Amino acid sequence: MDSQREALQRIITTLANKDDEIQNFIETLNHTLKNVQVNTTKVMIDLEEEFGALQATLDEMKASMVNKIKQEQTYKSQELQNQLTICNNALESSEELLDYANRTLSTNDPEAFTKAAKQIKDSTEMKLIFTRAGVTMAPAFRLSLKPKISDNMTHLMVDFFHEKQMLRSLKFLPVPRAPEIDLADCLVADNCATVVWRMPEEDHKIDHYILEYRKTNYEGPPRVKEERNWDIIDNIKDTEYTLTGLKFESKYMNFRVRACNKAVAGDYSEPITLETRGFNFTFDGTTSHQNLKVDDFTVEWDSSGGKGQESRIKGKENKGSGQISLKKNKMSGTPSPKRTFVSGRPASARTNRDRFTGESYTVLGHVSFYNADTKQLLHTFKTKFTQPVIPAFMVWCGGLNLYTGLQVPSAIKSLQKGDGGLGGSENSLTGLAQ
Template sequence: KPQPHFCFSDLPTGQQALDSNLSNLIKRNNELETLMGKLIQTCQHVEVNASRQENKLMEECDLLIDIIQQRRQIIATKIKEGKVVRLRKLAQQIANCKQCIERSSSLITQADQTLKETDHARFLQTAKSISERVSMATASSQVLIPEINLTDTFDTFALDFTREKKMLESLDYLTAPNPPGIREELCTASYDTITVHWTSDDEFSVVSYELQYAIFTGQANVVSLCNSADSWMIVPNIKQNHYTVHGLQSGTKYIFIVKAINQAGSRSSEPGTLKTNSQPFKLDPKSAHRKLKISHDNLTVERDETSSKKSHTQDRFVSQGSYGVLGNVYIDSGRHYWEALIGGSTWYAVGIAYKSAPKHEWVGKNACSWVLCRCNSSWVVRHNGKELPIEPSPHLRRIGVLLDYDAGSLAFYDAVSSQHLYTFDVAFAQPVCPVFNIWNKCLTVLTGLPIPDHLESAELQD
């Protein structure tokens, strides 16, 4: 017989493949054993819980039977007492009637005999007495009549347990309510509040809701956050399907979970993410340079060029100082976003400054202010007299400003294209105020805005 041919070079490879497959099989076998163990444990839990529920069912039914028997005894006693009271009154009335009838019958007989008397003298002797007695008897019987009540026959009550029967027929074991759903499209926010709305399919079986919330730090951390009870703020015992949370950080995204609760247990909604808006503010007319005009709604600043010549050089602008106006808030915490709409201006500055920054000095020329500037065709960011050129779109008309005071950052964006322009890293030592400078035309501020989603995503990635 020919001998089998072995290729020794294939032996290690085949051995490695077998070893790998064997490892996978052992791993899968171990996983199945673990799963089977959990299934067996679940079966044991089912047995224990079912026995517990069966015992509880017997206890609850025995309680219902006891209550029914007690009520039957109480109602039966009331019926007996009502019957006794009515029969006693009726018996007394019957006795009164009988007594009156007996007296009346005797008087009728005597009166009848008197009327048959043929002796006129004897008739006159007895007629007067008999007549008085008949009148008195008639009056006493008339007094007795109002006491008689022939309508109280004990038929003006009902034993109708239809509703209770339906309730008993609907008896069933109670299950935990279905998970509620957060309606993000109905939720609203301000700079420090969020009103959460939700719906529930089992609204009538829900005893109360519980709202849980925490700061959202990224989708990857949602699972770990959900498993950590210490990270959540909890609002218990909510009876409506909405709730307003106060005292939140401005410009911050939060994760919310709603739990529906009844006697059988609870189920939680899928997590929902909502965010607060930025701190709203307006321009402060009192802080404006005398050559600037502030609109009636305090949202637009315009350079008053009525008394100035059309041609100005940069030196003349420098000598005239900074035509600026401040926002009417000072910020010392949180995250805030606002936008400046450029109304045809080619010479302006947008940024922030400390309260201690010199009045009407060029912003960015000192250590107390940070700004993005345009000087005709030149674009720079400036702080403490140092300028760094930037290259935004030449048609930049809307500047987004993102201030994260706690993290120490001030970022500028093209709000239309989402282009990142520059970020200052600052260890803020004082409260800061939005500042706007303009040397020609006008600009308008948009405040109280939520931080755009694309900026949130960019920050999380950074």
């Protein structure tokens, strides 16, 4: 009966997990469908804007070329009109001379005829005309009878055959393919996360990459209805990136990356989920001295009596361990609290207290304390532990800052594998890291 219940419970758990996955996938599909509609509207608007800009450019070029043709027309018309005016004036002068000559032929006075004929001859030879206003050159004899301007306008003709071919070859922008994240090469250590990716095929037009990440407490694929937004790292030139100084207050982190050329960004890679094991805990104000001001992450000595025992913050659930940064001590005449060490056991540890009382075991281990700012080793305890180890601190005329959501540094892990590596206080994380 018990085995059947266990089997049924496993089936129920499996089905519940599968239902959760399917529900998440349905939400993803609905979100994708909505984005398809939104993005379609966006690209349609962009297309209209681009063609509008193209049409505006064509209209601008057309107006410029039409203006050039009109200027050429005005210039040629003006030059021809000026030449036509000169010719008309010359024709009028020539006709006057011709009329004077005809009248001279009809005269019967020999003396007047001789005089007039001589004047006409001299005026034609000297290109002069005698008028009442005086003597002028005959325009008909100094006039060029060749047009100054040609009526040809072929130099302003156009042929947009190649341009039309180019317009017919208009196409959508080439989009980079989605990168592939190499899960085996990704690393989470020392509160840093390194993500490595590659392109499915070589693409020399890629300009940079965009990495997006967010924290989550779900192990599977990223969920659409996630409380946290994606954080963005832009303009990455390499195919890997390391996020440093992270605080792991969640169990996992989602990562995705996309490639960009000079114009557009491509699709996201398949997202990955990396486990981010960090140690999180807070100070237990219910176990502190009454002259201490205690909140979740800071402790300060207060000679005026702190907040009083009645207003102390209740202990919160223990989530692991972290690092302690010692505040600089300030000298004071305030006496120190009694050296009665009170266990800093959090609530969850107290709820499981009975489970440990009936067990008997001994563990030989090390407990080391480092300065979180300088990475200098403060002290190491080597002893046999027969009960769960809960850190407790004495604060006098100073304070403590708690840094949580951290990982055990790799340098400490490597020393723990050695013999007596943590024995001397001259060791430090800085030296080990080097």
